[in-house]
Ligand SMILES: Nc1ncnc2c1ncn2[C@@H]1O[C@H](COP(=O)(O)OP(=O)(O)OP(=O)(O)O)[C@@H](O)[C@H]1O
C-alpha cells in the first residue's frame with residue numbers, strides 16, 4: 300500500500316483499497332491521481348479493465364468532507380448498468396469515509412430516486428437523460444459541483460448525448476474540475492476536451508496495443524447461416540466459465556438467447572428494449588454465475604466489470620474498431636487472461652483488417668471446428684468431472700456397487716458407458732436465426748448507433764470483482 304500513500308491518498312481510503320484487494324496502483328491510477336489531487340482537468344486513456352474507475356473515484360472522494368451535503372461530484376456514464384456499477388465501486392472506496400454515492404438512471408422509478416436524493420448523497424453517477432429529467436424537476440441542483448467525470452466520454456458522443464452533456468456542464472460552476480475517461484479516444488474527443496476542459500492534462504498509458512495483451516484474439520471465417528451451430532460447438536469445446544456473446548441487433552440477441560436456451564445452455568439476453576427490472580435481474584444473475592452466458596447488444600460493451608468472464612464471442616463483427624476494443628475488453632480484466640472470438644463472413648474480412656490495423660494487434664484465424672471436436676471437448680469435461688470426483692473422495696457408498704459391476708463387466712466398457720452418460724452430446728434441436736445483412740464498408744466512420752441505449756439504463760449488484768493474486772500477471776510492477 301506504500302505506493303498508494305506516495306500518491307497522496309489518505310489513510311481512510313487506503314484502508315478500503317486494501318479491503319478491496321488492491322495492493323498497488325495501476326499505471327493510470329499512478330499517473331492520474333496526483334494530477335487530479337492537484338486540481339487539474341484531465342483526459343485519461345488506458346486499456347480496458349485497468350482501473351480507470353478508481354483513477355477518478357479516489358480523487359473525487361478525497362476532495363469531499365465526510366457527511367451529507369449538496370451534490371459535489373457527478374459521474375456521467377452511457378448506460379444504466381454502468382452507472383450502478385460505478386456507484387457501487389465509489390461506495391466501496393468510501394466505505395469508511397461516510398461519503399455516499401447514488402446512481403441515478405432511466406427506467407427506475409423517479410419517485411424512488413427523489414426519496415433517495417433527500418438523503419443527500421454527495422456524489423451521483425447518472426445517465427445523461429435521467430439527470431436532465433431531475434434538473435428540469437429541480438430535484439437535482441448542480442450549483443455546488445466541484446468535479447464532473449465523463450466516463451466513456453467517446454461513447455456518450457456516439458450515442459448523441461452531446462447536447463445533454465452541454466446542458467449539464469453549463470449548469471455546473473465554472474470553477475469545476477472536468478475529467479474525460481475511456482479506453483478509446485477517437486479524434487472527436489479532442490474538440491469536446493477543448494470546449495469543456497481547462498488546459499487539460501492528457502494521460503495516455505503507453506501501450507503497444509489498444510487491447511490488453513492478455514486477451515487471446517481469434518477470428519473464424521464462415522457464412523451467416525453456419526454461425527449458430529459453430530457457436531454451440533465452440534461453447535462445447537471451450538466450455539467458458541462465463542461468456543458474453545455480442546450480437547448486432549436486438550432481434551439477433553433475442554433469437555440467440557432463445558436458441559441457446561433451447562439447446563440446453565444457461566443463457567439470457569440483454570438489450571435496450573427490455574424493462575429495467577429484466578435488465579437488472581439478468582445482470583445480477585450473470586454476476587452471480589447463475590447464468591453462464593450473457594447475450595448482448597453493445598449496451599453491455601462498455602465498462603462492465605464482471606469477474607470470471609473468460610470468453611467473449613462476437614457473433615457479428617462489431618461496427619468499428621472502438622466497439623471491438625470495448626467488447627473484447629469485457630474479459631482479461633485486472634490482470635486475468637481471456638479469449639475473444641469474432642465471427643466474420645467473407646464479405647466482412649476487410650472490416651476485420653481495419654480492426655487489426657487500428658488495434659495494432661493480429662487477430663489469429665482459427666478453423667471452423669467440427670462436430671467431432673465438439674464431442675471431444677465435452678468428453679474432456681466428462682473426464683475432468685470424474686477425475687475431480689476421485690480427488691474429492693467420499694466414494695465409499697459407491698465402492699461396493701463398483702466392485703460388483705467390475706466382477707461381471709470389463710472395466711473399459713463400464714467406464715465408456717459412464718463417460719457417455721456424463722458427456723453432453725451436441726444438441727441438434729433446429730434453431731432458426733434470421734439472417735443479417737453483412738456490414739457495409741460505408742458504415743465505418745459515420746458511426747451512429749441505434750438509439751437503443753440513448754437515455755441509458757443500469758443494473759447491478761456488487762460482489763467482489765477482484766481476485767487477489769491475479770493482478771501480478773498483468774505486468775504491473777510490484
Ligand atoms: N489497483 C488495483 N489493484 C487491483 N485491482 C484493481 C485496481 N484498480 C482497479 N482494480 C479492479 O480492476 C477491475 C477493472 O477496473 P475498472 O472497471 O475500473 O476498469 P476500466 O479501466 O474502467 O475498464 P473499462 O475500460 O472496461 O471501463 C475492477 O474490478 C477493479 O475493482
Ligand SMILES: [Mg+2]
Nearest residue numbers: 351352450602
Ligand atoms: Mg471503466
